[in-house]
Amino acid sequence: MNGKLFLKNQLPVLLMNLTGMLALVLFLTANGNPVSVSLLVVVVWMAVIILYFTTLYFTRKKHLCKLLEMAEQLEEKYLLPEVMEIPERADEEVFYRILKMAEKSMLEKIGGVQRERKEYKEYIEQWIHEVKTPITAMKLLCENNDSPFVREMLAELENINRFTEQALYYARSEHTEKDYLIREIELRDVVHSAIADNKYLLRQNNVVITADNIDSNVYTDDKWVRFILNQIISNAVKYRTEKPVLRFFTVRENDRILLSVEDNGMGISESDLPRIFEKGFTGQNGRMIQSSTGIGLYLCKRLCDKLGIGLTAYSEGKGTTITLSFHINDFVTGVQG
């Protein structure tokens, strides 16, 4: 509480007292009292006023500081009226009612936004569910009528499917509730299904693939990891150079299993490398390729953070290695988390 401001607020009371004092002194002098009597009265009056204002100042200050501190400690500040004491002073009581009103309208607004977001998420999930039916139908139609033209369509279909999945996982990553299921999975199976998801895209671009020596089991959600691998594969194809090569391998390192995806593409420059997982970051490569959105890797990182998987990128001029590191021992906390 600001002392000066406090005094300024008390100015009318102070002036009233001073006027009273002046009137009393005039009255006493007019009645023939000696100056010493007037002086005594003034001194006593002043002392009482000073005492009154200092006590008032310090009790108010203590009370308000407590309130301020309480508000600062609260994470959701608008909930202050729930924790503070109901004030007894008339003016404070009005402020309390105002705070209550503000709190109520805030809560209503938050509830509304949350409901809207939930509905939107549900809509996205449902939309994706629905769009997968025509995608499946088209894929079956294409595969039943093989031709070079159809193969190109199949590669595009894989892209469409990946983009729809991206929207789905974006919606899921926004939500705080848990949407995954941790269980023991064979990394080899996930890698092979991710490759199968991009079969036509990879074949069309003549990508040479090695995926031997992947013999590790980890505890995680296979759908999420498959989605992450799909994004990495699509990036490798997007930023490929001539004679693209893609190598999948696992390494065991202390209490971790590292799954790496290594390509020989255009690589990531040193200055871009620390920022590739940022939302909307496209970097030098992205500027060259129109279709970069800066969402793919950002989403991978978010999903990895949720699942407790480490995600790192390594690049030295040419080629990129993206590594997912799975903890072996903390799956129990993963299940509970």
Added chain:
Amino acid sequence: MKQKILIVEDDFTIQTQLKTLLSGNGYEVSAVTDFSNTIEQVKSFLPHLVLLDIKLPGNSGFDICSQIRTFSDMPIIFVTSSNTDMDELNSIMLGGDAFITKPYNTAILLAKIAALLRRAYHLEQAEVFTWNGATLHLESSSIEYNGQRAELTKNELKILYYLFKNAGKICTRNDIVDFLWDSQLYIDDNALSVNMTRIRGKLEAIGLTDFIKTKHGQGYTL
């Protein structure tokens, strides 16, 4: 005897295309068209396996699954476009044998169907293929002709397996590479040529000359 598969899927295009795909792979296929009495159709068709969508008009796939389970242990594959954990858990709890999400890879779907049918009805998988006096042994990964044997690598075995399975027909290079990819062997066109040359060398060594014929611009045939 042909294995019978029942498709329970409400999207007409998917239904017909699945029919084409499955009958093309040697199954007898029927599809449910009237979803008000799916169970009666299951009972009258008596399939060896059911492909079941979850979201259906009328009863959901889950309901149908639990109804089927009251009278039969036939393999049930859930095929759905919603890949939520709840659906997957439900499908397992209710006795589904597999859960495949749309859009599925047809090779994976076919492999799953074959594997489930084999397990459920204890079918023997053919281990030996014969064509024009040459015998391909899958288990020992070798080819035999007139008492002479040649060992084959994984890639060579898969290529020969595909050619033997489609013996007499022309197999395009694309088909062969597709098949290898579906078998998780990622080979490109050049590597296929290398493998073909090597296979021919091995075949000649056991006296099989010109066993694999090249149809120019089309592919290979036995």
